[in-house]
Amino acid sequence: xxxTKPVLMQGNEACALGAINAGVRFYAGYxxxxxxxxxxxxxxxxxxxxxxxxxxxxEIASMAAVIGASIGGMRTLTATSGPGFSLKQENLxxxxxxxxxxxxxxxxxxxxxxxxxxxxxxxxxxxxxxxTHGDHPIIVFTPASVYESYYxxxxxxxxxxxxxxxxxxxLDEVIGHMREKVTIPEGKLMxxxxxxxxxxxxxxxDEKGLTPLVPFGFGHYYHVTGLFHDQxxxxxxxxxxxxxxxxxxxxxxEKYRDEIVLTNYIGHKEPRVAIVTYGCTVRSARAVVKxxxxxxxxxxxxxxxxxxxPFPAKEIEALAKQADxxxxxxxxxxxxxxxxxxxxxxxxxxxxxxxYDGEMISPDQISEEVGRWL
Amino acid sequence: MEQLTQDFLRTxxxxxxxCPGCGNGIVTAALVRAIERTGFDQKDVVIVSGIGCSSRxxxxxxxxxxxxxxxRALAFATGLKMARPELKLFVIMGDGDCSAIGxxxxxxxxxxxxxxxxxxxxxxxxxxxxGQHSPLTPTGKKATTAPRGTLEPSFDLLELAKGAGATFGxxxxxxxxxxxxxxxxxxxxxxGFSVVEALSPCPIAYGRRNKLGGAVDMLxxxxxxxxxxxxxxxxxxxxxxxxxxxxxxxxxxxxxxxxSYYHSIGKEIG
Ligand SMILES: Cc1ncc(C[n+]2csc(CCOP(=O)(O)OP(=O)(O)O)c2C)c(N)n1
Ligand code: SF4
Ligand SMILES: [Mg+2]
Numbered sequence: 001x002x003x004t005k006p007v008l009m010q011g012n013e014a015c016a017l018g019a020i021n022a023g024v025r026f027y028a029g030y031x032x033x034x035x036x037x038x039x040x041x042x043x044x045x046x047x048x049x050x051x052x053x054x055x056x057x058x059e060i061a062s063m064a065a066v067i068g069a070s071i072g073g074m075r076t077l078t079a080t081s082g083p084g085f086s087l088k089q090e091n092l093x094x095x096x097x098x099x100x101x102x103x104x105x106x107x108x109x110x111x112x113x114x115x116x117x118x119x120x121x122x123x124x125x126x127x128x129x130x131x132t133h134g135d136h137p138i139i140v141f142t143p144a145s146v147y148e149s150y151y152x153x154x155x156x157x158x159x160x161x162x163x164x165x166x167x168x169x170x171l172d173e174v175i176g177h178m179r180e181k182v183t184i185p186e187g188k189l190m191x192x193x194x195x196x197x198x199x200x201x202x203x204x205x206d207e208k209g210l211t212p213l214v215p216f217g218f219g220h221y222y223h224v225t226g227l228f229h230d231q232x233x234x235x236x237x238x239x240x241x242x243x244x245x246x247x248x249x250x251x252x253x254e255k256y257r258d259e260i261v262l263t264n265y266i267g268h269k270e271p272r273v274a275i276v277t278y279g280c281t282v283r284s285a286r287a288v289v290k291x292x293x294x295x296x297x298x299x300x301x302x303x304x305x306x307x308x309x310p311f312p313a314k315e316i317e318a319l320a321k322q323a324d325x326x327x328x329x330x331x332x333x334x335x336x337x338x339x340x341x342x343x344x345x346x347x348x349x350x351x352x353x354x355x356y357d358g359e360m361i362s363p364d365q366i367s368e369e370v371g372r373w374l
Numbered sequence: 375m376e377q378l379t380q381d382f383l384r385t386x387x388x389x390x391x392x393c394p395g396c397g398n399g400i401v402t403a404a405l406v407r408a409i410e411r412t413g414f415d416q417k418d419v420v421i422v423s424g425i426g427c428s429s430r431x432x433x434x435x436x437x438x439x440x441x442x443x444x445x446r447a448l449a450f451a452t453g454l455k456m457a458r459p460e461l462k463l464f465v466i467m468g469d470g471d472c473s474a475i476g477x478x479x480x481x482x483x484x485x486x487x488x489x490x491x492x493x494x495x496x497x498x499x500x501x502x503x504x505g506q507h508s509p510l511t512p513t514g515k516k517a518t519t520a521p522r523g524t525l526e527p528s529f530d531l532l533e534l535a536k537g538a539g540a541t542f543g544x545x546x547x548x549x550x551x552x553x554x555x556x557x558x559x560x561x562x563x564x565x566g567f568s569v570v571e572a573l574s575p576c577p578i579a580y581g582r583r584n585k586l587g588g589a590v591d592m593l594x595x596x597x598x599x600x601x602x603x604x605x606x607x608x609x610x611x612x613x614x615x616x617x618x619x620x621x622x623x624x625x626x627x628x629x630x631x632x633x634s635y636y637h638s639i640g641k642e643i644g
Contacts, residue, residue, distance in 0.1 A: 026457055047639045052456045054635075057482040061449035064442065064479075068422075068453025071440060072461070076453075094443050216438035216454065217461050219417040223433055225441040234387060234433060 006183045011149040011175040012079075014182060015105055016041035018153030019077045021184075023191035024103070025051035026074040028065035030058050030084060033117045034173045035107035038079035059087035066102045067095050071224060073215030075157055075191075079105035082115065082124060085131070092166055093132030094226040096249065099164035099205065101213065103156045106168060107176040108279075110358045119358030120173035122279055122331040128168050129309050135246060137253045139167040139260055140309040144282035146180035152262075152306060154189070159260060163252050164213055170308070172331070174280035174360060203231045207244070210252055253310055260307060263315050267293045267301030273373045274323035274348075276316065276340055278305040280360060281329050287363040288370060300370055308336060313343045320344035325373040329353040329361045349373075379410050384436045391430055395589025397548035397574030401495050402431040404551045404572075405464065408558035412462075419462050422451040424476060426468030427502045428495035428574070445475030448483045451490050459489075459632040459643040462562065469496040470508035473529050477509070484538035486631040487566045493558065494531060494569065497576035505579035516583045531571050532623050541566035541626040545619065547573035549597035553620065560622060566630045573618065 009017070016038050019027075027042035029035075039055070046053040052069065056062040059080050066076040080088060085106040095102055108124045110116035124131075128140045141156055143149040149171060156167040198214055204222045205211075214220045223233035228242045236242065253260060267274075267289045275285045282304040292300040303319055305312055316339075320326060326348045328337040337352040344350050353369050355361045383406065392398045409419055419437045423429035425444035432439040442450045451465045472480050472494045483490060499517060500506040507517035507524045510531060514523045532543040542564040546554035554572055561568035575581060575592035586592050596618075603621035606614060636643050 026453070028453060050639060050641055052635065054452070054456055056449065056452070057478050060446060061452070061479055061482070064446045064449035065453030065456070068440070068450040068455075069457035070453075071450075072454045072457030074457040090443055091446060215458070216420050216440070217417060217458055221416075221436050221438055223439045223441065225433070226443060227441070 004184055004186050006181040008179050009146055009182050010037060010177060010179050011143065011146045011171060012037035012107065012177065013041055014146045014150035015079070015153045015169065015171065016045065017184070018150040019103065019157060020045055020049070021189050022075065022154040022157035023189070024075045024077045024157055025049070026066065026069040026076040027052070027078065028054045028056050028062040028069070028076070029078045029080065030056055030062050032081045032084045034109055034176050035079045035081045035105065037176070038105055038107070059084035060091060063088040063091035063104070067091060067100050070100045070102050071216050075101075075161065077103040077105065077157070079107065081107050081109045082111045083113070085124060085127065089132040093134060093136060095166045096132070096136045096138065097226045098224050099213070099249070100166070100224070101160040101164050102166050103153065103160055104166060104168050105153070105171060107171040107173060109173050116358050118173065120280060120331060120360060121356065121358065122172055122281065122335070123356070124170065125308060125330070125332065125335040128170050137165070137250045138309050139165060139253065139307070140170050141167065141262070141306055142170045142278040142308050143175055143306070144279055144304060145175065146178060147182045148306065149175055150182060150184065155262075163256060164210065165252065170279070172279045204233050205229060205231045205248070207231045257310065261310060261312050261315070262306035263312050264304050264306065265301060268299045270299060271301035271323045272299040273325045273327065273370050274300070274319050275302045275327050275329065275366065275370070276305065276319070277302070277329050278308050278336070281331060284361050284363045284366055285329060288367045292367065292370060298374060300374070311339045311343070316340055316343040317345065320347035323348045325349045325351060327351045327353055327366070327369050327373070329366055331355055331361060379406065381416065382406050382409065382436050384434050387434050390434055392427060393578045395575065395577045396427070397497065397576070398428050398431060398495060400548040400551050401428070401493070401554065401572045401574050402434065404554040405431070405466070405493060405558055406435065408555045408562065409464070411555070411559050412562045414462050414562070418460065419464070420454065421464050421466065422447050422454070423466040424468065424471035425502070426471045426500070427576075428468045428497070429466055429471060431466050445471050446479060447471070448476060448479040448490065448492065452483060452486070452488055455488055455490060455632055456635065459636060464491045464493060464562070466493050466495065468501065469494060469498060469510035470500045473509040473531060473534075480535070481538035484535045484540035484567050484569070487539055487541055487628055488631040489565055489567070489633070491558070491561045491568045492570065494571045495574045496531070496571050497574045497580055499576050499580035501576045501579045505583060532569060535567075535569045536624055539567070540569050541624075541628050542568035542622070543624045544569070544622045545571045545573070547596045547600060547618070547620065548575060549593040550600065550620070557622065560625070564625060565633070566628060
């Protein structure tokens, strides 16, 4: 594929560009630092290409509008940060339940509450998993660079469409605002158009498995609701049907697990000390591995998680069998470390490394911890 | 009463969940007849609803139907209308759904003057949750959460909408379903944000507690109090006390949001 010249771009801009290149033509949002650039990019670009940009009255409405537009057949995205992400939760759950595709970007800032709006943090990892009520499945990507912000947004849009499942892109203030050179591959991306051309026995929630969403307005009359529903979308409270419907939501993620769960390992083949992290903290960890392994050949490695939910359990299990110690640096008080511990199953010692003062975890901090266990 | 168009009803989903004597069925039937009279293509019609007894109507209507979250129906509808401006959207909401939790979306839909037809089934109470007061419960009336009568003043929903920018406002009631049907037709044919407030009896969660009698009494009272806009024009304030003015209260010509947006990006709708 021919490549264009590298361009200097911000993570938030890359996210917006990824969305547009993946066929997103509808954006609804409400301004909030540090995510506003995504909205501003969309406001500038979408009208030029026949898309819809709308600034809604709040984040609840933004989430609702995005779902409404998806049901109309558009690819949609909304971006926000902590307080706005909290407001989106009820309707996010609706989209999961009703199986309406959409992408929600949360550029994390320091919380709780209004917190430090301009300071980076990774405090919304558990909220991204469990923010909306009920036993729901969710997909969450955590880009660690401007380029990852671009391509993980594309992956989010496509997976969301394919699985009829909302996908969260969990950026952080560092990646969102950082400028990096990125090379965007040229050429047209394949964007499948949603269509009304479906078999006559099409059902919106077919018990036999996933069916494509047929947008409203094409003469396929069905019901969409946040209530538990049967395969035609009509409410049901019948226990076996309820159970089946909830299994259905989880099963589709399990079935496509390998397309969803993205991780990357660098470093020693048989590490004694491994680092597991995600988002902007990957950058500091990478610097540590460069020095410890590439320069000094120490048995150190880094498993970076582009997907944090569904949790990369298999990958952690395998890593724990090799490493003696797994260090989990996070810019929070310890969120994903609990999952790592759970899937390490006692095979490796799991050590949290946390920072929550609104500053990044430095390579020195990580390397000091690594040194302690070598 | 004449037969409803079976095509527009999901007869297999009946009987409905509403209590005997509930006005929701009457309002829903008026809506169905109105849609039929507009001559809209069935595939272009979308019913959006919030959460509440009245919002369950969506499930019984054979169109593309979207039963959303409590208070948010207009926000969902805004997204859908902007994505597919050629569709005809009817948004059914309860009084609580529309004016309490959904109040923000209501005023902003009005402000945008987006072409949605809001049908508010005003039974003056939270029916589904068993009779709590809503912003449209008249002062002094009792509710489970206002056992001694609510002290709060209520909204004048149509004035609120007008102040916020709505360009069509009409009031009808379940006791005069033919008129209600006509009002919905006019709302549907109006370009811009249309509000139809339909007074509707909830004998179970409102009437009983306030000693308003059964459904028949409530409907009779509704009819007796109602006075048309035309007749009301000749009466003074004192004469209009305790009366509800029915009919089209305003119909204003103003730019519609979806059309303005598509025009601004050089695209034709449809
Ligand atoms: C976020 C949220 N809060 C509360 C509820 C509970 N709830 C369901 S319906 C309803 C009120 C319904 O009253 P109204 O809108 O007047 O509709 P009606 O049942 O009277 O037709 C409430 C409070 C809910 N479903 N969601
Ligand atoms: S509670 Fe009231 S509004 Fe709800 S179905 Fe019964 S009568 Fe109708
Ligand atoms: Mg009510």
